[in-house]
Amino acid sequence: MSLERPIAPDPYELLPTVSSFNLTSDDVHNGEPMEARYAHGSAGGENVSPQLAWSGFPDATKSFVVTCFDPDAPTGSGFWHWVLVDVPASVTELPTGVKESDLGGAFSIRNDYGDTGYGGAAPPPGDRPHRYVFAVHAVDVERLDVGKEASPAFVGFNLAFHTLARAVIRPTYQIKE
Template sequence: MTLERPIAPDPYELLPTVPSFTLTSDDVQNGEPMDARHAHGSAGGENISPHLAWSHFPAETKSFVVTCFDPDAPTGSGFWHWVLVDVSTSVTELPRGVKEGDLGGAFSIRNDYGETGFGGAAPPPGDRPHRYVFAVHAVDVERLDVGPNASPAFVGFNLAFHTLARAVIRPTYQIKE
């Protein structure tokens, strides 16, 4: 059963415009369906984060924040699948299934599943394809002033003041009835 509701805006269209840089992936592509391995276990997937790689970010970048957001979730506020904070500028690629312990001082904020780390796609069965907005934010500070108990919204608020540039890939995912 498709839920009848308007299409939510892209979250970054509502924020001040910032420059872009290059974001690529061996696993996800703009407008293309994601493989089920990137779906949450509750949706029959493997809950594995996709490979992401980025380049051509501003020279003054001091860290990165990696996020994944579903603006199409039937919540009125979207659904945060991943918020990885304080990624060093020495890291410009995340392998498929990355664990934050492999990333030095980087840490994950609890996602909307109530878990830390990547939480895969799980749209309602039969709903239209959902967009999963994977973003890498180039940040002007080495450490965003947030702790591991911060909410994704609080991280986003802080990013609004520290984002130099942003690179985005928007794959989709749908569970057919």
């Protein structure tokens, strides 16, 4: 089954431009396929979040928001896999399989699976490779002022007014038929 449809735009190409900083990972790499361990259990994966590290963000940064979004999901609105809010400015790395309890008050809101925390890749079998846009947003406030019941879209709306800079890695994932 191949879902023939146009390539969705990168979500950050549609927003006002902000500066960038460095984002690296020992686990996922720009334009390269992710290992199955970072895929959702429904796709045969282990649902483990990848290691991410960042540097070179603006001095005015007071917190970070970490997100993962699949713009290629066949939904008309993409698919949010992870929205981690209020990561303290002192945190500049997330280990593989990070635990929120280790992040000084940071919390995840519900992803599009309906769960909190990281939800791994799970594109439809046979579909083209999907892009998974991991972004770290440098934020100008310590708390984004969203609750745990906020939607990813509401977090994104608030980020539009508080993002100083953004760093992105875009690995891919595909389930062959």
